[in-house]
């Protein structure tokens with residue numbers, strides 16, 4: 001059972017890496033950045049053709065019938081490669097929501113279109129995040145309210161105000177929902193699961209993006225020479241990088257572990273902890289990566305800023321570090337307060 | 345003694361689930377764990393209490409559940425080992441003494457020891473009849489461990505040892521020391537890691553002098569150990585004469601790597617912090633929530649890492665590359681927990697416990713907990729130094745894990 005899961009994961013990770021290496025490299029990101037447009041059907045179609053977009057869609061609806069537990073590595077890779085597409089939003093959150101109502105023929109049609117790659121979904125989780133990622137690019141907007149009410153809106157009917165995002169390759173918007181959406185149902189458990197997936201999934205992406213900053217920095221300081229030696233041989237440089245490496249490594253453990261634990265009773269807490277920690281670790285990676293690149297890293301021309309911005313964007317998405325920390329602390333106080341006090 | 349005589353405890357039924365094992369452990373701890381906390385092990389009386397507890401653990405078959413059955417363990421896999429530790433710390437059972445034996449020498453003997461050595465040392469170690477200490481550091485050789493100069497000269501079937509070790513944890517309570525000694529000074533001229541031998545020495549041997557040293561908190565937790573013409577049988581060499589460096593590195597790997605299950609200990613500490621926040625009425629204070637949340641997050645992350653490493657180990661993976669990252673993370677996390685506690689104690693953070701008269705309004709349990717908190721705070725500071733300082737871990741991570749260019753070495 002776990003062995004097949006491991007095997008499937010390895011295959012998915014490999015497929016994703018090959019695809020993104022080839023089609024979502026530095027030039028591609030540069031081109032999207034210059035075009036001022038993140039999403040591009042060509043890349044999304046490739047993700048769909050490979051089966052990644054429909055990985056979580058049930059077999060009978062044309063997908064692979066996998067679970068979110070298959071995807072830690074794939075989500076990590078989308079961060080590592082700076083993928084400028086709503087993969088988490090559409091292929092994970094969107095599919096989870098729509099999949100829960102697939103007996104509704106209208107929903108089934110949406111799901112089929114999504115699986116084919118012709119429908120982009122954005123998800124509004126107002127308790128976690130005031131903004132909606134990829135709203136302006138989406139075809140369908142799903143609102144998951146705090147009380148578990150799930151409502152679908154064709155994006156064309158929603159007032160979407162695009163905001164100037166810190167990361168142009170992860171666009172965000174404010175949305176004003178019209179009075180009349182299509183209520184799919186009220187399901188607090190589903191809402192909880194979607195929130196957990198958003199938090200754990202974005203933590204995986206964040207860890208991936210932070211890993212890229214680490215790799216870029218290791219690479220750069222190994223070749224850049226000053227004072228007749230590689231700057232990476234200076235201990236002051238090494239020690240900063242070592243601290244970044246600890247953060248990235250532990251963020252991966254926590255984030256990928258949290259997604260793996262999505263079916264456990266404490267899934268939400270694990271996801272929150274992972275997201276809070278990944279935010280911190282990525283902030284450290286952000287600061288040190290630019291510092292250690294010096295002037296070149298500060299240019300628009302050099303690619304470092306793709307990931308500096310991605311980690312900034314993701315670390316505030318689906319709950320900030322501070323919000324998750326305080327939420328966890330408040331839960332702990334509630335829990336331990338009931339069976340008074342734990343001083344042995 | 346034959347190895348089989350050591351088999352005192354049965355292995356765990358392999359079909360036994362984590363839950364079944366957990367309830368077995370829970371029941372046993374409920375019946376046997378001391379109800380009151382023991383005195384600190386840094387006093388003689390406290391140490392004896394801890395040793396007695398170790399012996400109880402041994403008799404119950406819980407001294408080292410993960411060790412192979414033939415060495416007195418229970419052959420528990422990592423899931424069960426972690427379940428044991430989680431239960432152990434859940435009831436806040438005493439700190440383990442004989443760490444040097446259990447966590448360092450034992451595993452080293454399983455890797456590099458001879459059958460004869462294992463049979464000779466492991467049963468007593470496990471039963472806590474012998475306390476082991478680690479003799480690596482010297483006055484002139486700390487971070488630069490390979491520069492060590494304690495000498496061992498072969499004389500027939502013995503080595504004659506001269507030199508000094510220092511900062512030896514539990515040295516004042518120990519019976520044996522596993523030490524690094526230089527057996528080939530010539531080899532060191534070419535490569536200083538050569539010519540070092542890992543040697544086990546009975547501290548009662550004539551010529552050994554142990555001088556306990558007071559630590560920063562006033563307790564005599566470590567010692568200096570002097571060797572003057574100390575005769576040690578050649579069969580006490582572990583891993584081969586002049587082959588000690590690799591044995592030492594393996595020891596340090598165990599010291600830095602994950603202790604499966606100790607995340608549960610840190611979760612207790614964070615729960616205690618929550619109690620502190622409540623007693624100070626800071627439940628709504630955003631700064632306090634942020635501090636509590638931060639350390640809680642760190643312990644959750646550490647738990648996730650322990651589970652990841654366990655999965656890696658069970659799949660036959662190599663954990664060598666993970667040890668320094670693990671050590672740097674957990675020591676910084678531990679420091680953060682205890683320093684945060686002192687901050688949350690606010691003005692009282694400057695007071696190291698005391699009784700009702702000196703601390704009016706503070707109940708004795710809390711006062712005791714404060715004292716304990718300070719003790720553990722200092723331990724957290726020490727952990728960033730022993731087992732290779734944080735700076736040394738950063739050197740290892742950058743050069744050996746990430747492959748950054750080496751620093752120019754003096755020629």
Ligand SMILES: Cc1cc2nc3c(=O)[nH]c(=O)nc-3n(C[C@H](O)[C@H](O)[C@H](O)COP(=O)(O)OP(=O)(O)OC[C@H]3O[C@@H](n4cnc5c(N)ncnc54)[C@H](O)[C@@H]3O)c2cc1C
Nearest residue numbers: 478479480481486487511512513726729730731732733735
């Ligand atoms: C409580 C406690 C218990 C201990 N228990 C034991 C024990 O049981 N057995 C044992 O053998 N040892 C023990 N030690 C010793 C411990 O391993 C050493 O203290 C440690 O390795 C550092 O060596 P040092 O004290 O000589 O400091 P030094 O090596 O002199 O280091 C001083 C400072 O310089 C820094 N430094 C040194 N070299 C470098 C470098 N290359 N790059 C960057 N910075 C560097 C260090 O990080 C440190 O900050 C214990 C220490 C303590 C505090």
